[in-house]
Amino acid sequence: MKMHSLKASLMTAAALVLMALNVQARAAVSAEQLVTPIAEYKLYVLDNLDQLVDHTRRFTTAVEQGELDRAQSLYAPTRVYYERIEPIAELFADLDASIDAREDDYEHGVADPDFTGFHRLEYGLFHNDSTDGMAPYAKGLMSDVNDLDSRVRDLTFPPSTVVGGAAALMEEVAATKVSGEEDRYSRTDLWDFQANVDGAREIFSLFKPLVAQQHPDFVARVTKNFGDVEKTLAQYRTTPDDPASGFVSYDEVSQADRHALAGTVTVLAEDLSTLRGMLGLD
């Protein structure tokens, strides 16, 4: 399907959903106004899913073929596409657990038989420095990601989940990225951090036109704070300020910058938690 016709059909679908949900659009926003940003957001998610499937294939192949260096270097860039669309991916709790759970989520930690997915592979690749025994996890991850891809394609996106996703992503950052707990063996937390911010910013940008007139201070503050976070993150690119390059280890982030990031992220989480209210969404 061509992009614009896909978008047109998504918009029709979104419009139907909104009517069915009888969205109570108070303030300045009507249900029809939500149709375009939601359709655009679904396109964003599908685009990232394509990339996720593609990168996961290369990553898991490297693991299965025992190419340790290559697998290590593909770990963080692959996760980016998952972290960007987490508000949607998380709707499938079973897959979210098998793809992205951390060892802390299991009573028996790393040894727990249910512990699979990215972080299980991370433990093997970065803690044990080995691909030994990792092939089954790689296979499982690939099949989970394919499953996610097909489930999301069939999903009608609930407006409050989409809009609330911006805040949810900042909560993710506040809860696990700022403390450096997410990627404790690879220390690639900054990749995930940036991806969460990308995802939140995308949502904010799509809905911004609907609130800009009534809440100019909010828009200015959020825009500035996203800018501040990205500026700090950009200093920790392997080539500073080059968006095409990766990130250094989280260990290298100074205490002052951790504080600066934590502060701005908290303000973003507070502000973005009001976006649903501004749009009158439950």
Add this chain to the structure above:
Amino acid sequence: MSHRDRPSRCPFHVTANEEGTPPRRRFLRGLGLTGLGVGLAGLYPGRVLSAEPLQTPPQGKEVTSAPLARDPQLSWPFHGRHQQGVVTPRPATGMVVAFDVLAGDRDGLQRLFETLTARIAFLTQGGRYPQRDPHYPPPDSGILGPDIPPDGLTVTLALGDALFDQRFGLDAARPRHLQRMTGFPNDALEAERCHGDIALQFCANTLDTCYHALRDIIKHTPGLMLVRWKQEGTVPLLPPSPGDFDGSARNFLGFRDGSANPSNDDAALMDELVWVDGTGENEPAWAQGGSYMAVRIIRNFVERWDRTPLGEQEAIFGRRKMSGAPLSGGNEQDVPDYSDDPEGHITPLDAHIRLANPRTPATQHNRILRRPFNYSNGVEANGQFDMGLLFICFQADLDAGFITVQQRLNGEPLEEYIKPVGGGYFFVLPGAINQQDFLGRSLLNATA
């Protein structure tokens, strides 16, 4: 000096000079008991709480009733020369929370001080939050319901030495004795439970009131500060006892703690020992009416303590365990007397109270106002409890007060049973004198 040494009060005691009502009457009124003719013998936990006669619950009732509040309307004035929570009678619960300041400049710091002042002024007096469109997150956590009772809440704002670094240009106005806490020989300090740019001390009748206030403050200060550590504690409530004298509360070693503490309702003594006098050379003028707060999280090895003979326990403190009386004789409220015991045959020379306060003319100015709470956090890897004392004390001179007293205590026999693991030194800002004022204003003005 002896007449000044008074037992510290029962948690709900309100001193006469602060409220104009004799303590006991007010205490009873708080409980709704005055004039009810309830015999003291009937005052036991569970019953003491209710002004109403106990009712038989209606048949088939499915609601689990909440325990009834004791004195939810008790409130302490916020505005004044001094902050609350220092000489205010100690309530049943307390909590210290230390923060790193995230604000990057003086404007941000001022916004933080102003916001804290406004929130504390509201929370300590109680009231209602404004309504908000339900599509938004509610303005309040709701854990105390729609009407926020003051519940005896005090919130005390204090600054750590760290805040006086290059960030805000405060260095020139640093209180003279403010310094970073350094470890004493028996300490095993854990970095994540030490220091901080600022500290807030919350005290209230219930911990829920402290938590509510903390969450309100966090919600109002995003981007301005980040929690560094937090420790809460309680003191056991006593049933009111007949007669005038209430014994002090016990700590987790089972001893009465607070038997010999400078009297918090003796204003002249508090001026001498607790409040900073900014009129002389010693301290910057802006600091007048402030105080130094030393906080120490001191673990108690309670299992081991419970396997220690009573006689040894009493020798370690220099007091009788049950009565709190000094080994030198008399009752709890009697002042320990070492004058005819120079060799420590009655009260060992290394007993905690004798080292802490040798009661010589030369050590009078080392006295401190202690206001501690007992804490219990959980279980250590070895299956022993992480419980102990959230030690808090106030003094006008940190070096002459806490630091000197702790140095005298270094090596005391009690050390075998305790381990300081955290805390910090903080300067309690002078009070906000009226609605136009805010906590920290005098400091910012002094460095403008």
